[in-house]
Amino acid sequence: MGMLLNPLNRRHRLRDDIPVMPGAFPLVGHLPAIVCDLPRLLQRAERTLGSHFWLDFGPAGHLMTCVDLDAFAMLRSKDVSSALIEEIAPELLGGTLVAQDGAAHRQARDAIKAAFLPKGLTQARIGALFARVIRARVQAWRDRGDVTILPETGDLMLKLIFSLMGIPAQDLPEWHRKYQQLLQLIVAPRVDLPGLPLRRGRAGRDWIDARLRQFVRDARAHAPRTGLINDMVSAFDRSGDALSDDVLVANIRLLLLGGHETTASTMAWIVIELARQPVLWDALVQEAQRVGAVPTRHTDLAQCPVAEALFRETLRMHPATTLLPRRALQELQLGQRRIPAGTHLCIPLLHFSTSALLHEAPDQFRLARWLQRTEPIRPVDMLQFGTGPHVCIGYHLVWLEMVQFCIALALTMQKTGARPRLLSGVEKGQRYYPTAHPPMTVRIGFS
Numbered sequence: 022m023g024m025l026l027n028p029l030n031r032r033h034r035l036r037d038d039i040p041v042m043p044g045a046f047p048l049v050g051h052l053p054a055i056v057c058d059l060p061r062l063l064q065r066a067e068r069t070l071g072s073h074f075w076l077d078f079g080p081a082g083h084l085m086t087c088v089d090l091d092a093f094a095m096l097r098s099k100d101v102s103s104a105l106i107e108e109i110a111p112e113l114l115g116g117t118l119v120a121q122d123g124a125a126h127r128q129a130r131d132a133i134k135a136a137f138l139p140k141g142l143t144q145a146r147i148g149a150l151f152a153r154v155i156r157a158r159v160q161a162w163r164d165r166g167d168v169t170i171l172p173e174t175g176d177l178m179l180k181l182i183f184s185l186m187g188i189p190a191q192d193l194p195e196w197h198r199k200y201q202q203l204l205q206l207i208v209a210p211r212v213d214l215p216g217l218p219l220r221r222g223r224a225g226r227d228w229i230d231a232r233l234r235q236f237v238r239d240a241r242a243h244a245p246r247t248g249l250i251n252d253m254v255s256a257f258d259r260s261g262d263a264l265s266d267d268v269l270v271a272n273i274r275l276l277l278l279g280g281h282e283t284t285a286s287t288m289a290w291i292v293i294e295l296a297r298q299p300v301l302w303d304a305l306v307q308e309a310q311r312v313g314a315v316p317t318r319h320t321d322l323a324q325c326p327v328a329e330a331l332f333r334e335t336l337r338m339h340p341a342t343t344l345l346p347r348r349a350l351q352e353l354q355l356g357q358r359r360i361p362a363g364t365h366l367c368i369p370l371l372h373f374s375t376s377a378l379l380h381e382a383p384d385q386f387r388l389a390r391w392l393q394r395t396e397p398i399r400p401v402d403m404l405q406f407g408t409g410p411h412v413c414i415g416y417h418l419v420w421l422e423m424v425q426f427c428i429a430l431a432l433t434m435q436k437t438g439a440r441p442r443l444l445s446g447v448e449k450g451q452r453y454y455p456t457a458h459p460p461m462t463v464r465i466g467f468s
């Protein structure tokens with residue numbers, strides 16, 4: 022099948038001496054191919070243009086994309102800035118720590134990160150809370166017999182992330198509606214008229230922010246409410262550099278966003294891989310029977326190497342975050358080239374995740390790469406979470422919840438001898454940007 026490139030745009034051009042990928046459309050540039058066909062777009066660009074090339078992100082402009090491994094290492098450099106993220110998504114990510122650098126970034130991150138480390142998660146008893154919610158959901162799947170997997174995992178993850186924050190269960194339907202409204206900001210054209218996505222998205226965001234602000238005030242007043250919001254507010258207040266409520270609210274909203282679509286996509290891919298590879302399911306069921314219960318603490322995770330390998334290999338083959346934008350603050354040496362200061366960069370995590378430079382037989386799904394390794398996990402082994410100062414805050418949480426999910430699924434299904442079965446194709450409808458996910462319509466049967 023042809024790629025979604027403009028056949029009328031075949032001219033080879035250079036910007037700063039670096040080739041521009043042909044095939045851009047007016048206004049949207051290469052976005053259709055980036056969204057629907059990113060792996061092939063990157064491969065074709067590398068094959069025809071080399072390791073450095075410009076991709077056109079439509080409204081976000083041109084980003085110099087580099088498939089040399091140096092680009093991944095650049096995430097640790099002080100010479101690149103994350104402020105470009107705010108320019109690409111001002112309504113959603115403006116004022117949040119993912120778009121900040123240096124001291125401002127550190128201050129906000131330090132106040133949040135403790136709650137998301139294994140110790141913080143254990144103290145808040147997040148594992149037990151999640152195990153309950155996950156078990157109930159997979160039980161419902163078994164009772165129904167088949168599900169459309171991505172909307173299901175999306176719904177489950179939203180429930181988990183809201184309960185993590187301490188949002189009361191009876192308020193969840195309203196939060197869910199407002200959150201869906203907020204998500205319209207991801208695609209909203211910058212036209213502010215009643216009924217259009219920008220206006221609706223802003224209304225959803227304002228509703229959520231007002232509630233979060235109240236949570237923060239309640240937490241300050243030591244109202245009896247549990248959840249990580251309380252823990253984060255206390256950490257902020259202890260830190261001496263108290264941050265304003267606006268900063269806290271924007272960053273809690275970032276946590277809701279960062280922890281939802283990425284994990285929903287990964288969880289859906291896990292089920293799809295289990296459905297299309299019966300040997301994986303058999304290995305997982307064996308492990309689940311051996312451990313006998315859903316783990317609730319990080320210290321239990323070592324008992325579940327198959328579930329952990331499943332999580333790591335699924336994310337390697339299907340990374341949920343495919344590209345990271347940065348701006349060069351200084352002239353940079355990137356692979357064989359000098360890149361001028363001010364250049365907008367695209368760091369293609371997807372390319373590295375499936376690169377033959379890092380993995381033997383990168384196109385094959387192999388649990389053995391994780392089960393047989395003897396050395397500890399290195400930054401490149403978890404590159405799907407980024408690296409350097411902005412490395413994902415949710416990593417330990419994701420690891421816990423994915424292992425919990427795998428074990429709960431296997432324990433629940435095997436009681437009646439059911440196993441996941443693929444009821445529809447997965448080839449058409451995959452998306453790669455802004456968050457990658459399997460097709461919305463994939464159905465899974467449990468029988």
Ligand code: HEM
Pocket residue numbers: 103118119120130275276277279280281283284287336340341342345346405406407408410411412413414415416418419
């Ligand atoms: C499979 C699931 C996930 C993936 C693949 C993922 C991926 C990433 C990546 C690649 C980054 C780096 C962004 C950058 O360098 O610009 C990041 C940052 C971040 N993630 Fe995740 N994430 C996941 C789940 C979560 C969860 C569950 C949470 C929280 C509940 C979360 C919260 C964050 C936050 C707050 C940041 C910004 C950190 C900073 O800028 O210092 N993520 N994530």
